[in-house]
Each structure stands twice: as C-alpha cells, then as structure tokens.
Amino acid sequence: MDRTAGGITRWSLVNLLVLLYALVPVVWIASLSFKDPSTFTDGTFFPTRWTLRNYSGIFDNADFVRGLGNSIGIGLVSTLVAIVIGTMAAYAVARLDFPGKPLVLGLSLLIAMFPQISLVTPLFEIERTLGLFDTWPGLILPYITFALPLTIYTLSTFFKEIPWDLEKAAKMDGATPFQAFRRVIVPLATPGVVTTAILAFIVCWNDFLFSISLTSSSRARTAPATISFFTGSSQFENPTGSIAAAAIVITVPIVVFVLVFQRRIVAGLTSGAVKG
Amino acid sequence: MAEIVLSGVTKRYPDGTTAVQDLDLSIADREFIILVGPSGCGKSTTLNMIAGLEDISEGELLIDGRRVNDRAPRDRDIAMVFQSYALYPHMTVRENIGFPLKLARMDKAEANAKIEEAARILAIEPFLDRRPAHLSGGQRQRVAMGRAIVRNPKAFLMDEPLSNLDAKLRVQMRTMISRLQNQLGTTTVYVTHDQTEAMTLGDRIVLMRRGIVQQVGTPEELYDHPHNLFVAGFIGSPSMNFLPADISGGALHSVLGEIPLSDRMRRALEAHHSPDRVVMGVRPEAFADASLDRRREHDAGELRFGGRVEILESLGAEKFAYIDLEPGTVVDSEHLADAFQGHSPGHRHAQIVARLDPRSQASEGRMLELEYDPASIHLFEPETGLNLTEHV
Amino acid sequence: MNEEVSSTEVVPVPGRAVAVPSANRRSERRLGWMLCAPAAVVMLAVTGWPIVYSVLLSLQRFDLRFPARKAWIGVDNYATVLGSSFWWNAFAVTVLVTVVSVAVELVLGMVIALVMYRTIVGRGLVRAVVLIPYGIVTVAAAYGWKYAWTPGTGFLTRLLPAGSAPLTDHFPAIGIIILAEIWKTTPFMALLLMAGLALVPEDTLKAASTDGATAWQRFTQITLPLMKPAILAALLFRTLDAFRIFDDIFVLTNGAQNTGSVSLIAYHNLIGGLNLGIGSTMSVLIFVTVALIAFVFVKVLGTSAPDAGRR
Numbered sequence: 003m004d005r006t007a008g009g010i011t012r013w014s015l016v017n018l019l020v021l022l023y024a025l026v027p028v029v030w031i032a033s034l035s036f037k038d039p040s041t042f043t044d045g046t047f048f049p050t051r052w053t054l055r056n057y058s059g060i061f062d063n064a065d066f067v068r069g070l071g072n073s074i075g076i077g078l079v080s081t082l083v084a085i086v087i088g089t090m091a092a093y094a095v096a097r098l099d100f101p102g103k104p105l106v107l108g109l110s111l112l113i114a115m116f117p118q119i120s121l122v123t124p125l126f127e128i129e130r131t132l133g134l135f136d137t138w139p140g141l142i143l144p145y146i147t148f149a150l151p152l153t154i155y156t157l158s159t160f161f162k163e164i165p166w167d168l169e170k171a172a173k174m175d176g177a178t179p180f181q182a183f184r185r186v187i188v189p190l191a192t193p194g195v196v197t198t199a200i201l202a203f204i205v206c207w208n209d210f211l212f213s214i215s216l217t218s219s220s221r222a223r224t225a226p227a228t229i230s231f232f233t234g235s236s237q238f239e240n241p242t243g244s245i246a247a248a249a250i251v252i253t254v255p256i257v258v259f260v261l262v263f264q265r266r267i268v269a270g271l272t273s274g275a276v277k278g
Numbered sequence: 279m280a281e282i283v284l285s286g287v288t289k290r291y292p293d294g295t296t297a298v299q300d301l302d303l304s305i306a307d308r309e310f311i312i313l314v315g316p317s318g319c320g321k322s323t324t325l326n327m328i329a330g331l332e333d334i335s336e337g338e339l340l341i342d343g344r345r346v347n348d349r350a351p352r353d354r355d356i357a358m359v360f361q362s363y364a365l366y367p368h369m370t371v372r373e374n375i376g377f378p379l380k381l382a383r384m385d386k387a388e389a390n391a392k393i394e395e396a397a398r399i400l401a402i403e404p405f406l407d408r409r410p411a412h413l414s415g416g417q418r419q420r421v422a423m424g425r426a427i428v429r430n431p432k433a434f435l436m437d438e439p440l441s442n443l444d445a446k447l448r449v450q451m452r453t454m455i456s457r458l459q460n461q462l463g464t465t466t467v468y469v470t471h472d473q474t475e476a477m478t479l480g481d482r483i484v485l486m487r488r489g490i491v492q493q494v495g496t497p498e499e500l501y502d503h504p505h506n507l508f509v510a511g512f513i514g515s516p517s518m519n520f521l522p523a524d525i526s527g528g529a530l531h532s533v534l535g536e537i538p539l540s541d542r543m544r545r546a547l548e549a550h551h552s553p554d555r556v557v558m559g560v561r562p563e564a565f566a567d568a569s570l571d572r573r574r575e576h577d578a579g580e581l582r583f584g585g586r587v588e589i590l591e592s593l594g595a596e597k598f599a600y601i602d603l604e605p606g607t608v609v610d611s612e613h614l615a616d617a618f619q620g621h622s623p624g625h626r627h628a629q630i631v632a633r634l635d636p637r638s639q640a641s642e643g644r645m646l647e648l649e650y651d652p653a654s655i656h657l658f659e660p661e662t663g664l665n666l667t668e669h670v
Numbered sequence: 671m672n673e674e675v676s677s678t679e680v681v682p683v684p685g686r687a688v689a690v691p692s693a694n695r696r697s698e699r700r701l702g703w704m705l706c707a708p709a710a711v712v713m714l715a716v717t718g719w720p721i722v723y724s725v726l727l728s729l730q731r732f733d734l735r736f737p738a739r740k741a742w743i744g745v746d747n748y749a750t751v752l753g754s755s756f757w758w759n760a761f762a763v764t765v766l767v768t769v770v771s772v773a774v775e776l777v778l779g780m781v782i783a784l785v786m787y788r789t790i791v792g793r794g795l796v797r798a799v800v801l802i803p804y805g806i807v808t809v810a811a812a813y814g815w816k817y818a819w820t821p822g823t824g825f826l827t828r829l830l831p832a833g834s835a836p837l838t839d840h841f842p843a844i845g846i847i848i849l850a851e852i853w854k855t856t857p858f859m860a861l862l863l864m865a866g867l868a869l870v871p872e873d874t875l876k877a878a879s880t881d882g883a884t885a886w887q888r889f890t891q892i893t894l895p896l897m898k899p900a901i902l903a904a905l906l907f908r909t910l911d912a913f914r915i916f917d918d919i920f921v922l923t924n925g926a927q928n929t930g931s932v933s934l935i936a937y938h939n940l941i942g943g944l945n946l947g948i949g950s951t952m953s954v955l956i957f958v959t960v961a962l963i964a965f966v967f968v969k970v971l972g973t974s975a976p977d978a979g980r981r
Contacts, residue, residue: 017796031813045824090709091705102703106709110713122940123950128723147712150712165364170364173352249810253806261798271858
C-alpha cells in the first residue's frame with residue numbers, strides 16, 4: 003500500500019467525498035432545524051439567523067413528547083423481549099442439535115424478507131378485533147417479530163464464534179453446566195448481545211408503516227409517525243422547522259449509538275452475511 | 279494419582295457409526311500413555327470418554343477401581359489440556375489458572391500460592407496479569423498446562439497439546455511435558471497423531487485404527503515388533519519400505535532380487551498356510567551403504583542389492599537415499615493407506631528409502647549398492663496385514 | 671499440521687445401527703425445542719395467522735364503510751386489482767425504483783466498500799460516518815430530501831432553473847425517491863460488500879499482481895468472482911427491501927403524480943379507503959411477488975440462503 007504523501011493526500015480526498023456523501027443531507031436537516039422560521043424560504047444551506055425555537059416548539063408539543071415516549075418505551079420493550087427469546091433460540095440454533103432447527107431458521111429468513119405491508123392489512127383487522135389496535139402491545143408484537151430474525155441470526159453467529167472447547171474446559175475445571183454458562187459463555191456473549199440489542203432497537207425505532215397503520219391516536223403512535231402528522235397550525239404556519247427539529251431529535255440517539263459502537267455494529271451487520 | 283482401566287469400552291453414535299470398539303486398556307498409576315493413530319481412529323473419542331465429555335455406549339471405565347461411567351467430568355478429578363488450549367479469553371492468565379481452584383472454592387491465599395507455584399514451574403510468572411490474546415502460542419500452551427497442574431488432579435488428559443506450535447517449539451515443549459510428568463508423577467493420557475511425539479513421550483503407546491486398538495506396547499515393541507502392516511507403516515520415520523513379493527522354490531522374489539528363505543521366515547510362513555504372495559517390509563535404517571562396510575566384519579548372511587539413487591537428502595547426521603523402483607511394485611493396501619494418512623502411498627512407495635551413514639559417498643544419479651540383514655525383513659499377509667514373522 | 675476434527679472420528683460399522691437416541695440426545699432435543707419455542711410461537715402467531723387471514727380477506731368483498739355488503743366473492747378482487755391501471759402503474763413504479771436504486775447502490779456501494787476497506791487514513795472515521803445514513807430514521811431523512819427539493823426552501827432547487835418544482839412532476843419525483851432510497855441504504859450495501867472484500871485473500875491478489883494483472887484486472891478477474899456470494903446475498907436483500915419501499919414515498923409525494931409504490935397504494939386502500947378486501951388482495955399479490963423474487967435469486971442465481979434481513 004502506498005503510504006507516501008501523495009497516497010495519503012489522494013485517500014484523504016476520496017474519504018472526504020465519502021464523508022460529504024454521508025453528512026451533507028444530515029447537516030442540511032440540522033441546519034434547517036436551527037433556521038429562524040422567517041428564513042426558511044431563503045434557500046441557503048446554512049442558517050442565516052440561528053434559533054432554538056423549533057426545538058422548544060416541539061418539546062412543547064404534547065403529541066410529539068408522547069410520541070417520543072412511545073418510541074422509547076415500545077422500542078425498549080420490543081428489544082428486550084426480542085433479545086431474551088432471540089438469545090434462547092440463537093443459543094439452541096448455534097449449540098444444540100435438534101430436529102426442527104431448519105424450520106426455525108427458515109421461518110426467520112422468511113420473516114426477514116417479508117413485505118411488512120402484507121401484514122398490515124390483516125393485523126389491522128385482527129388487532130381491532132382483539133382490542134390491540136392503537137395500544138403499545140399492538141406495536142410491540144410486530145416489532146418483536148421483525149426484530150427476531152435479525153436477533154437470531156446475529157446472535158447465533160456470535161455464539162458459534164465461542165469455541166466449544168471453552169465449555170468443555172470449564173467442565174473439566176470442575177464447573178457445573180450452569181457455572182460454565184454463567185462464568186464462561188455469558189461474559190463472552192455479552193458484547194454480541196449488546197450489539198444485537200442495538201441493531202434490534204434501530205429496527206424498532208425506524209419503523210413507520212406499522213406505527214401509522216396500527217394506531218389512530220397519540221396513545222401508542224411512535225415519533226416518526228407523529229412527525230408525519232405535524233401540521234404546523236399549533237406552533238407556526240409552516241411545520242418545516244418543527245419537522246426538521248423532530249427529525250434531528252429522533253436521529254441523534256441512533257447516530258450516537260452508531261458512532262460509539264461502530265466497530266461492533268459493522269461486525270454484527272456483516273457477521274453472517276459473508277457466508278451467504 | 280490414579281490407575282485408569284477401560285474394559286470393553288465402545289462408543290457408538292446414534293447414526294450407527296462406531297467410533298471406538300471394545301477397547302481394553304489398563305493404565306498404571308504414574309504411567310504416561312499415548313493414544314496415537316491417524317484421523318478418525320477414535321483416539322480423541324477415547325480421551326473424551328475418559329474425561330466424561332462423551333458418554334460411554336458400552337463397557338466400563340474405572341478410575342482407582344471406582345466405576346465412573348456416569349460421573350460428570352467435574353466429579354472425576356481429571357484435568358485436560360486442549361489442542362486449542364481453550365483459555366478463557368476474558369480472564370487473565372492468573373484467573374485462567376485459578377479458575378479450577380475458584381470453582382473448588384479454595385481459600386484465596388492458598389489458591390494464589392498454588393497459582394504462583396504453577397507459574398514458576400512453567401516459567402510464565404511475567405505474564406500472570408496478561409490476557410491470553412497477548413500471549414504467544416508457546417506461552418498459551420504453558421498457561422493451559424498451568425491450569426491442568428494447579429489443582430493436582432488424579433490424571434492429565436492431553437488432546438494434541440502441541441499440534442498448534444511450530445516445529446522447534448514443539449520439540450522444546452515435548453521435553454518440558456516429559457520432565458513435568460516425571461516430576462509430578464501424574465498419570466497422563468496423551469493423544470497425538472504424530473508418531474514422533476508418541477515414540478519420544480510415552481511409556482507405552484496405544485496405536486488405534488478405525489476405532490480398534492492395533493497394538494499396545496512400549497515404543498521399542500511397536501518399532502521392533504509391529505503386529506501388522508498398519509503398525510509397521512505408522513511407526514518409524516521415514517516409513518518402513520514395503521514391497522510385494524512372491525514365494526517360490528524356497529525363496530522370496532521381489533524387486534530386491536531373490537532372497538533365500540531363512541529358517542525364521544520358513545517357520546512363519548508354514549505357521550500361516552504357506553502363502554505364495556506376501557508383502558515384505560524393511561526399515562530404511564536396516565540398509566547400509568555396502569561400500570562403507572569394508573571395515574566391518576563381513577557377515578556371510580548379509581543381502582545386497584543395487585539401484586540408481588534418484589534423490590539424496592543429506593541431513594548432516596544422516597543421509598536418505600531414494601532409490602527408484604520399476605512401476606508396478608507398489609503395495610496397494612488399505613492398511614498402508616490408513617497409516618500414511620493423506621499421503622499418496624502410490625507415489626512415495628514406488629521407491630526404496632535407505633538411511634545411510636553420513637560418510638556414504640552416494641550421489642544422485644549414480645548407482646548405489648546396499649546391504650541389509652535378512653533378519654530385518656518383516657513378512658506381512660497382504661489381505662489381513664498380519665505380520666507373519668511376529669506371529670509364529 | 672493437524673487436520674483432525676475429533677468429533678468426526680467416526681467409522682461406519684454396518685449392521686450395528688442404534689435406533690434409540692441416548693438420554694443425552696433426547697434431553698438435547700427437548701432443550702432445543704424449549705429454547706426455540708417462544709421465538710417460533712411469536713413469529714408464527716404474528717405472521718402465520720395474518721397471512722392466512724389476509725388470503726381469506728382477499729376472497730371477500732369487505733369494505734369497512736359498507737360492512738353490510740360483506741360477501742365471499744372468490745377471485746373477483748384479484749380480477750379488480752389486476753385489471754386496474756393504478757395497480758400496474760404502482761407496480762411499474764416499484765419495479766423501476768427497485769431496479770434503478772439497487773443497480774446504483776451496487777456500484778456506489780462497491781466504491782464505498784473499497785474506500786472503507788482500502789483507505790490508509792481515517793479508516794475508523796470513514797466507517798463510522800458511513801453508518802449514519804444507515805442509522806437515521808427513514809422518515810427523518812425523507813423530510814430532509816423533501817425540503818431540499820421544495821421550491822424556495824431547498825438548497826438543491828436553487829441549482830435548478832427558476833420555478834421548477836421537481837416533486838410535482840412524475841419522473842423528477844421518482845428520481846428524488848430513488849435518490850433518497852439510494853442515499854439511505856447504500857451504506858448497508860457497502861458494509862455487506864466490504865465483508866465480501868474481506869473474503870478475498872491478500873495473497874491471491876499479490877499472486878495476480880506478480881502474474882502481471884493490472885489493478886482493474888485484479889478487481890474484475892479475482893475480487894469480483896470471489897465476492898460473488900456476498901454480492902448475490904446483498905443484492906437479494908436489497909432487492910426485497912427496495913421492493914417494499916413505503917416510507918420515502920409516503921413523505922416525499924404520498925403517491926401524487928402516480929408515484930405510489932405497491933405498498934403505498936395497498937396502504938391507501940386500507941387506511942384511506944378502509945377497503946380490506948382490495949387491500950388484502952394487494953397484500954397477497956405483493957407477498958407472492960416478493961416470494962417469486964426470492965425464488966429467482968435462490969434458484970436461478972444460486973444465492974445460498976443468506977443471513978437474515980438487517981435493515
């Protein structure tokens with residue numbers, strides 16, 4: 003590899019292009035969110051008059067605050083449940099030999115590829131009948147379902163990477179099966195579980211279709227769906243500033259996750275895919 | 279310290295395959311015993327059954343006279359060293375070595391003293407607070423040993439512990455293990471596929487093939503008196519030379535020429551229905567350069583044959599001459615195919631290999647006359663592989 | 671050195687098969703089933719019954735505004751949908767968006783993957799920042815694009831002739847939808863492709879170099895063929911994912927100027943039109959199409975079952 007000054011300059015330039023690609027649209031939304039409402043139509047990339055009014059506006063908006071709470075709550079509950087039952091299934095898939103294993107994997111794969119819209123119509127009707135429509139569980143259930151395939155595949159890859167010999171060694175060292183699990187497997191699996199939890203949370207946090215279809219009020223509607231109902235009439239004539247500020251608010255936590263856990267997320271996202 | 283007895287031990291898998299069949303073995307207290315054989319011979323399965331990591335399908339396993347078939351590994355008081363070392367990556371070296379003691383709820387100060395002692399013996403004191411990831415292969419291997427010796431178990435089980443090391447380190451560690459076992463006097467069962475390791479380390483060797491024990495004995499016994507073609511081919515490096523031979527008119531006919539049957543051979547053949555085809559085997563070290571023989575007392579019984587040296591390998595202390603044979607002189611046998619796992623016996627053994635004195639003047643492309651003692655000839659039954667000269 | 675795998679040290683002995691699994695194996699089976707049961711039950715309950723139910727709904731006339739007219743009508747709904755130009759228009763839009771965005775993503779994703787994999791400076795920074803479009807909420811990003819192309823507000827419309835409003839014209843609007851889709855999902859493609867790049871041994875590339883291959887030849891003759899499984903898996907996932915495009919279109923045009931995707935018009939039939947019969951019919955058709963695409967990938971292109979969807 004050429005580590006000459008020329009090489010470094012060339013690569014820096016290429017990197018800069020990639021960074022611009024990834025950042026310009028995000029910076030644009032951010033700068034929009036800081037623009038004074040009177041300057042929205044000036045068409046400049048950066049704000050000419052900075053303000054935090056858009057942010058104070060959305061946090062005064064009960065619907066949005068509720069939506070944010072719903073997003074966090076529903077996202078966390080769904081992630082937690084998906085991780086718990088997904089970890090169990092992933093451990094079984096990675097470590098045990100039992101008939102029906104291909105079935106579990108096949109079902110996961112099927113759901114991973116499944117068009118969500120095909121579920122929305124029947125779920126809309128089923129949930130109305132069961133009284134789940136416009137409730138937290140009404141969203142948590144489909145979220146768990148769509149987070150599970152990812153959880154099972156990613157975690158089983160992590161589990162497979164823990165060498166069998168370690169469990170055997172623990173047994174030889176005098177550990178009971180539970181001690182082997184608790185002192186050897188769990189500490190080694192934790193990074194994988196954390197990574198998977200982040201990915202699962204992103205899946206839930208990102209959802210829009212289920213949230214606008216299976217809710218009818220701010221009771222369970224998540225933040226992304228709430229944003230699409232911004233009309234602007236409550237705060238300003240134009241919802242642009244509120245929407246931009248809200249978009250930044252729901253983006254920031256994910257961006258922080260992604261930047262902090264970059265290495266692990268890359269590993270998690272690509273773990274099984276390369277064997278495809 | 280313990281005596282380990284396996285009687286009629288069989289391992290059968292649910293799909294019907296048998297990994298180990300009817301194994302009888304009695305391992306004495308303080309003995310260093312080697313399970314050796316090619317891939318798939320059942321040696322690791324045997325070790326795992328002794329460890330308790332695999333169930334025993336049939337037969338009995340006794341440790342110190344107590345049947346332990348149904349005991350969990352942790353109740354057998356046995357330590358194991360794995361090929362992959364199986365060090366816990368999230369623990370420091372100290373924690374790795376101390377793990378068995380911690381599980382046994384040993385007092386902290388006492389445990390620490392034991393860890394330090396083990397580390398001292400294995401010369402890994404400087405690394406006690408490092409993680410396995412920051413150790414070299416040899417250091418990891420020693421940590422794995424440390425984890426085994428620290429709790430002073432009844433026996434050590436070692437599953438190819440040196441096969442992930444480079445050649446030089448392997449020789450070093452081999453002597454270290456040997457010394458350690460002498461010092462501690464702990465009964466040790468050691469699995470390897472490397473016959474050199476087997477020959478150098480063990481008090482006794484158990485040579486297995488396809489789940490069945492082929493021969494149990496000291497390294498010398500296996501080398502000098504192989505029970506069959508497989509044992510003869512497996513033990514020794516380079517391998518014994520094998521040639522097809524016909525018997526007629528009181529003589530053995532092979533590419534080495536006509537060899538009159540000695541009394542020993544005649545008795546062996548007669549004891550086995552006088553076959554007319556056999557496989558003859560001669561070890562490379564049984565040959566000698568005839569031109570160097572002048573000073574030696576010439577033995578009238580010595581046999582001679584000549585051939586063109588195709589390749590000469592000089593290792594300093596010894597020379598190996600590869601002498602080409604005509605095509606069609608290759609012994610095609612399942613026993614040998616197993617013994618030479620992975621190598622094509624066909625090509626390699628269309629040659630005679632002779633180990634020569636370094637003073638030999640043999641050179642590539644030139645003719646070489648070799649001599650050998652007819653007593654060094656083994657005769658094998660081609661189908662069963664039985665060593666006729668050993669079963670009289 | 672040692673090619674041994676101890677667990678496979680097995681030799682078949684004919685006629686000595688044991689039919690009854692050991693207690694150990696039975697308990698292993700039971701544990702496997704127990705551990706998988708919750709996940710399997712949830713997945714089946716949330717998808718299995720609804721699929722069946724949506725097939726049933728699709729065979730009925732069922733409009734929530736006229737519940738009294740509910741009736742079994744066989745495949746009439748299918749005839750209605752398949753005979754409708756709205757459906758075929760939406761189908762064409764979906765296919766167009768899918769094909770163009772996946773094709774561009776493959777090329778762009780490969781470029782970004784190569785940059786992330788090969789760059790000699792700031793590798794961590796590049797890899798981290800590239801994840802931002804992946805992490806951002808689709809709807810949030812879509813609003814960004816919407817305002818960027820809104821006359822007066824957007825910095826991008828200033829690059830266009832005065833007075834143009836691209837989101838209000840059919841093809842420009844589809845172009846913007848594709849742009850938003852590409853921007854958001856290329857990083858994911860790039861990550862999958864980067865994992866594929868890691869499969870190409872450095873030594874093989876060095877060998878090709880010494881054999882006289884140029885950089886381009888090394889890429890096309892060595893890297894690409896070795897990456898084929900990774901590329902096919904990435905294509906499969908992105909194709910299926912792009913085919914269900916909804917969020918971007920909902921925000922950018924909400925289907926105006928005939929820019930609706932099949933998911934969007936199915937949604938409109940359900941939530942806007944409250945027509946469960948037609949909505950379900952479309953759901954079933956979309957499901958079948960996705961299954962066909964997956965089948966083509968797996969059977970025709972020979973993609974082996976890849977990893978689960980990571981959006």
